[in-house]
Amino acid sequence: MRASTDLDTLTDFFDRYGVALTAGDVPALAGCYALPGLVVADTYSFSFSSLAAVALSFVGAAPDYRERELIAAHALIEDVQPISALLAMVAVEWEFLDSGGARVPGERYRYLLRGTETGPAICTVVRTG
Template identity: 85%
Template sequence: MSASTDLGTLTDFFDRYGVALTAGDLPALAGCYALPGLVVSDTYSFAFSTPAAVTLSFVGAAPDYQERELIAAHALIEDVQQVSALLTMVAVEWEFLDSSGGRVPGERYRYLLRATETGPLICTVVRVG
């Protein structure tokens, strides 16, 4: 097993993540994370060590997406760097689609992914820009 820099594998992973995000599928979102994990931004950081903690961190996201009428999320992979044998850093800009078919620019993140037997999992999320 080794860190994936294959764009097909990474695109599939972020496609599943984006579907779970906009659908509010909290168990599927939690399943995208390695434990323990970390989220970092300019104003806060938090760690989580259980699927329930990951789920709680996304509870407010689904209503926000519904209120903004965002129906799909697409990860534009900007950069991929193999960090170690099992870790890959992926720079992503999220682009959303609203209910009228319009594109809505999203935010940029860096995801540190760990290779596992079942595919990549998110270890750390850093909000950038």
């Protein structure tokens, strides 16, 4: 088992994550995370040690996406840095499509991913812009 730096594998992972995000599929989102995990932003940080805690952190996201009429999310992978045998840091810019088909710029994040038997899993998320 190794951390994936393969763009096809990472693209598939973030495609699944983006679909779950815009669909409000909280169990699928939670399944993308390794435990324990951490989210860091300019004004807050939180950690989680259960899939239920991960799920709770996304409960408000689905209504926000529906209100903004965002129907699809696509991760533009900007950089992949191997950290160790099982860890990789992936820089992503998210772009969204609204219900009218217009591109909506998103935010940038760095994801620390751990290679697992089932594929990448998010350990840490850092909002970078």
